[in-house]
Amino acid sequence: MKRGLALIAAAGIALFAIAAAGAKSNDTTISGAGSTFVSPLVSTWTPALGEAFGLNVQYSGVGSGAGIAAITNRQVDFGASDAPLSPDQASACKGCVQIPWALSATSIAYNVPGAPVHLNLDGKTISKIFLGQITNWNDAAIKALNKGANLPDLKITPVFRSDGSGTSYNYTDYLSAVNPEWKSKIGVSTQPAFPAGVGARGSGGVAGVVSRTDGAITYVDVAFALKNHIRFAAVRNAAGKFLFPSLRRITAAAAAFTKVPRDNEMHIVNPSKKAALAYPICTYTYIIVPQQTSHAPELRKMIFWALTQGQRPQFTAKLLFAPLPKPVLVASEKTLKSIHS
Amino acid sequence: MLPPGMEAASVPGAAALGQTRRVGDRVGDGILHGLTALAALIGVAIVFAIVWRVADGAWPAVKLFRLHFLWAREWNAPLNKFGARDLIVGTVVTSFGAMLLAAPLSIAIGLFLSELAPPAIRGPVGTLVEMLAAVPSVVVGLWGIFVLAPFDAQHVQPFLGSALGWIPIFAHGQDKVESTVFTAMIVLTMMVIPITSSICRELFIGVPTELEEASIGLGATRWEMVRTVVVPTVRGGVVAAVILGLGRALGEAIAVSQVIGNFIPLKLSIFEPGDTLASRVAGQYQGAITNVQIASLIYLALILLVITFITNVAAQRVVKRFEFQRTGGA
Amino acid sequence: MSEPALSLKATGRSRRRLLTNRGAEVGASAAAAIAVAALLVLIWSVGSRGVSALNWDFFTKGPAVFGEAGGGVAPALVGSLLLVAIATALALPFGVLAAIYVSEFAHPRFGRQVRLWLDVLNGFPSIVIGIFVFALCVKVSLPVVGWGRHQSAIAGGSALAIIMLPLVARATMEVLTLVPNELREASYALGVSKWQTVLRVVLPTSLGGILTGTTLAIARAAGETAPLLFTCAIAGQIVDWNPSHSVQSIPLMIFQNSESPDPNLHAQAWAGAFVLIVFVLVTSLTARFLLDRSRRKLGLQR
Numbered sequence: 001m002k003r004g005l006a007l008i009a010a011a012g013i014a015l016f017a018i019a020a021a022g023a024k025s026n027d028t029t030i031s032g033a034g035s036t037f038v039s040p041l042v043s044t045w046t047p048a049l050g051e052a053f054g055l056n057v058q059y060s061g062v063g064s065g066a067g068i069a070a071i072t073n074r075q076v077d078f079g080a081s082d083a084p085l086s087p088d089q090a091s092a093c094k095g096c097v098q099i100p101w102a103l104s105a106t107s108i109a110y111n112v113p114g115a116p117v118h119l120n121l122d123g124k125t126i127s128k129i130f131l132g133q134i135t136n137w138n139d140a141a142i143k144a145l146n147k148g149a150n151l152p153d154l155k156i157t158p159v160f161r162s163d164g165s166g167t168s169y170n171y172t173d174y175l176s177a178v179n180p181e182w183k184s185k186i187g188v189s190t191q192p193a194f195p196a197g198v199g200a201r202g203s204g205g206v207a208g209v210v211s212r213t214d215g216a217i218t219y220v221d222v223a224f225a226l227k228n229h230i231r232f233a234a235v236r237n238a239a240g241k242f243l244f245p246s247l248r249r250i251t252a253a254a255a256a257f258t259k260v261p262r263d264n265e266m267h268i269v270n271p272s273k274k275a276a277l278a279y280p281i282c283t284y285t286y287i288i289v290p291q292q293t294s295h296a297p298e299l300r301k302m303i304f305w306a307l308t309q310g311q312r313p314q315f316t317a318k319l320l321f322a323p324l325p326k327p328v329l330v331a332s333e334k335t336l337k338s339i340h341s
Numbered sequence: 342m343l344p345p346g347m348e349a350a351s352v353p354g355a356a357a358l359g360q361t362r363r364v365g366d367r368v369g370d371g372i373l374h375g376l377t378a379l380a381a382l383i384g385v386a387i388v389f390a391i392v393w394r395v396a397d398g399a400w401p402a403v404k405l406f407r408l409h410f411l412w413a414r415e416w417n418a419p420l421n422k423f424g425a426r427d428l429i430v431g432t433v434v435t436s437f438g439a440m441l442l443a444a445p446l447s448i449a450i451g452l453f454l455s456e457l458a459p460p461a462i463r464g465p466v467g468t469l470v471e472m473l474a475a476v477p478s479v480v481v482g483l484w485g486i487f488v489l490a491p492f493d494a495q496h497v498q499p500f501l502g503s504a505l506g507w508i509p510i511f512a513h514g515q516d517k518v519e520s521t522v523f524t525a526m527i528v529l530t531m532m533v534i535p536i537t538s539s540i541c542r543e544l545f546i547g548v549p550t551e552l553e554e555a556s557i558g559l560g561a562t563r564w565e566m567v568r569t570v571v572v573p574t575v576r577g578g579v580v581a582a583v584i585l586g587l588g589r590a591l592g593e594a595i596a597v598s599q600v601i602g603n604f605i606p607l608k609l610s611i612f613e614p615g616d617t618l619a620s621r622v623a624g625q626y627q628g629a630i631t632n633v634q635i636a637s638l639i640y641l642a643l644i645l646l647v648i649t650f651i652t653n654v655a656a657q658r659v660v661k662r663f664e665f666q667r668t669g670g671a
Numbered sequence: 672m673s674e675p676a677l678s679l680k681a682t683g684r685s686r687r688r689l690l691t692n693r694g695a696e697v698g699a700s701a702a703a704a705i706a707v708a709a710l711l712v713l714i715w716s717v718g719s720r721g722v723s724a725l726n727w728d729f730f731t732k733g734p735a736v737f738g739e740a741g742g743g744v745a746p747a748l749v750g751s752l753l754l755v756a757i758a759t760a761l762a763l764p765f766g767v768l769a770a771i772y773v774s775e776f777a778h779p780r781f782g783r784q785v786r787l788w789l790d791v792l793n794g795f796p797s798i799v800i801g802i803f804v805f806a807l808c809v810k811v812s813l814p815v816v817g818w819g820r821h822q823s824a825i826a827g828g829s830a831l832a833i834i835m836l837p838l839v840a841r842a843t844m845e846v847l848t849l850v851p852n853e854l855r856e857a858s859y860a861l862g863v864s865k866w867q868t869v870l871r872v873v874l875p876t877s878l879g880g881i882l883t884g885t886t887l888a889i890a891r892a893a894g895e896t897a898p899l900l901f902t903c904a905i906a907g908q909i910v911d912w913n914p915s916h917s918v919q920s921i922p923l924m925i926f927q928n929s930e931s932p933d934p935n936l937h938a939q940a941w942a943g944a945f946v947l948i949v950f951v952l953v954t955s956l957t958a959r960f961l962l963d964r965s966r967r968k969l970g971l972q973r
Contacts, residue, residue, distance in 0.1 A: 033905040040737035058907025065628025075821040076905060157518055162603040164628030189419035191630055198520050198614045199603030201624060204931035211932040214517050227738050228932040366864030373866040374776050380768030384836055385788045391803045398806060449702035457700055473710050475951045477894020479922045480944040483929045488716050534706050562692035592796025595896040599929060619798050623900055642799050653794035
């Protein structure tokens with residue numbers, strides 16, 4: 001028994017020794033957490049970053065809210081969020097900067113057996129569905145947008161993100177822009193109080209519930225909908241066109257906004273009539289890093305690579321991430337320079 | 342303890358040897374006593390540290406919302422308005438509902454395995470049930486999502502809805518939502534049955550055979566023997582087992598949040614999505630957006646801690662009273 | 672008069688009693704059958720769906736890049752192993768020592784108190800333990816290497832250790848009370864001091880029981896998800912043996928994959944569940960075997 005105790009003690013000491021060795025050795029592991037929206041893209045970048053710089057990027061898609069919390073606590077080297085930092089969050093994060101590093105769209109995904117492949121929706125209707133005011137797929141408002149389509153008598157189940165999510169932010173940003181009632185009742189938030197439906201965690205979670213529930217509708221980044229073969233709707237933009245999200249239409253939406261504010265906070269939902277080809281629910285997604293960090297050289301290398309090489313179609317195209325427009329790229333690179341150790 | 346007359350030093354002629362040994366022994370005894378006492382102290386200290394940490398973390402929300410938190414309904418992160426009522430109701434409904442199903446079934450399994458089943462079945466099934474008690478809750482939740490929830494949505498809920506739909510809590514719409522309070526209840530039932538039934542089985546087996554044989558010998562049927570001898574002998578233990586299962590159901594976060602739908606305000610019908618205290622903490626704590634929300638979530642954990650503490654103490658009280666009765670107060 | 676003097680056919684009251692008995696027996700058996708059948712369905716679903724998803728890649732590869740099929744859960748397997756090892760290394764010594772204190776040293780009144788509070792700890796919801804350890808690992812940065820300011824296998828392992836501690840301690844206490852007092856007295860009579868008696872006589876005798884308790888506690892810890900949610904969830908996609916890093920784990924993998932829409936990930940979740948259940952079954956069988964052996968040993972010595 002004594003020997004047993006000694007063995008256990010030795011094992012404990014050994015573990016702590018390994019821990020000490022691991023913490024002291026200058027490993028080039030960069031840890032990040034946040035947005036599930038951007039996680040497919042980061043997952044395709046990771047092997048390339050390993051080859052290019054020997055960096056071991058460990059990214060965990062836990063949701064934008066959790067990513068902001070994690071970088072605020074400095075649990076990770078970088079956070080990622082599709083929602084810009086709120087003033088409170090920015091001050092809590094103490095010297096963090098947000099850098100737009102990817103651009104994509106939120107799709108309105110649905111699972112309605114018997115519904116047409118080409119389903120048209122507009123902002124008003126979508127907002128009323130999520131307010132719980134339109135509750136059936138054969139509602140007159142939906143029929144009016146889809147003339148001649150055969151819509152079933154089926155209850156609508158709105159599915160929303162229950163965790164803190166940048167996609168929710170992007171989505172409620174859009175709904176607030178198109179429906180004043182949404183703006184006054186619910187507002188823009190990463191964790192809005194949805195008045196109806198079912199909650200799920202992460203992009204995968206909402207996509208999962210939709211794929212299993214007849215009559216469900218949700219908002220999810222377009223890569224998740226594509227990858228999991230979930231249908232998504234064509235959404236009417238300000239110019240009155242019903243459009244599916246695509247690279248060209250995301251780029252068109254981003255092109256409608258050329259001014260980048262000092263804190264890089266961009267809102268590109270519901271662009272004006274002039275952008276006739278713009279998909280209305282697009283968003284930049286941000287990497288959030290402390291200005292002063294011990295991993296500054298690695299982070300700068302990594303982010304610069306993501307902003308340049310990482311935007312190439314081989315990584316972005318099949319996930320429907322559009323390349324960053326020039327003014328944003330310039331602003332991002334400028335902010336990147338301020339990161340130091 | 343060593344009686345004084347038996348110390349080594351009292352053996353004549355061994356005084357010198359005994360002197361050194363006694364010092365070594367005293368040091369050794371002291372060290373081991375100290376070490377073990379320290380370990381026990383740490384074990385107890387962890388309990389108080391957890392309570393203190395949780396109370397401390399919840400304090401900003403306690404100060405802000407006071408006890409009003411307990412019956413406020415709204416949970417609105419952007420407006421920083423938080424209330425626990427629907428989560429408390431959701432927790433109580435799912436757990437008590439689960440126990441309402443699990444308790445009779447567990448007792449039935451216990452009786453079956455101790456009194457009714459042929460001996461060849463008793464052993465294997467008993468072992469199986471005991472092992473199922475160790476199946477992780479996340480596995481039960483996984484099964485809940487992919488096997489139970491679709492079955493519930495397609496068969497059980499429409500059936501119950503059409504049979505009992507006139508009672509508001511069983512009202513069932515035309516929708517096929519899989520994530521519901523009802524599904525969570527069944528998942529908890531599945532999780533709890535092995536735990537309570539294996540305790541019940543041991544309790545029933547522990548009833549002295551003489552008592553049972555005496556009852557049968559007096560002409561009682563098996564059911565009368567169970568009703569008049571077996572159940573009264575172990576009543577306290579069975580109640581304690583049920584409370585123990587209830588405690589597990591109340592605190593379960595993972596399996597519940599996998600199937601309940603994470604939605605409040607709660608609706609009247611159990612065939613609608615809902616949420617519980619533990620499930621909400623699991624879902625939102627990591628991504629909470631304001632300090633008030635973090636504190637409110639820990640406030641939820643505090644409420645949960647108080648509820649489970651009460652159920653635990655109740656279980657211990659029952660066991661104690663039961664032991665007291667059995668031993669006649671000795 | 673051909674009517675028999677005594678009829679063996681129950682009538683009236685006895686008939687009613689027999690019918691009630693029959694009804695109750697059938698009812699109890701049916702209820703038991705339903706419950707056991709439901710449990711069997713659970714095991715069968717996990718078994719049938721899990722086995723078909725098992726392959727060599729499952730054990731050796733990391734998760735696939737987004738959008739690609741295949742991949743495995745090697746990082747989660749390694750992570751779970753690491754977490755359980757850390758939890759056991761922490762909980763076993765503390766649990767055993769605390770149990771020795773209660774049954775060998777403490778005044779009965781203190782002993783009862785320690786036992787009571789350990790039971791209370793055992794009843795705490797595991798999610799609350801997760802919050803507690805999260806508060807320790809984020810808010811506090813202790814000078815201990817690998818601890819503080821970030822999630823890590825050590826933090827996750829500590830949370831699991833808190834869950835294991837009362838289980839190990841209670842099991843050890845129970846087996847220590849089974850050690851016959853004659854053994855202790857014989858040792859004292861030979862002039863052996865108390866600490867040596869405890870370490871050389873009492874503990875070796877109860878080793879089987881302690882191992883049983885530890886094995887059952889390990890089975891419980893290996894499947895716990897809630898305490899890891901905040902303490903060891905932000906993890907990379909590669910095999911990582913470093914306990915100061917956050918690692919993946921099987922229960923969290925199941926939890927996350929179960930909610931996704933991807934059938935490939937569902938298959939991994941089922942396979943993970945199967946591996947967990949097999950682990951749990953093997954450990955409980957081992958525990959049962961150890962318990963039987965140690966009971967026999969104690970019985971023979973009595």
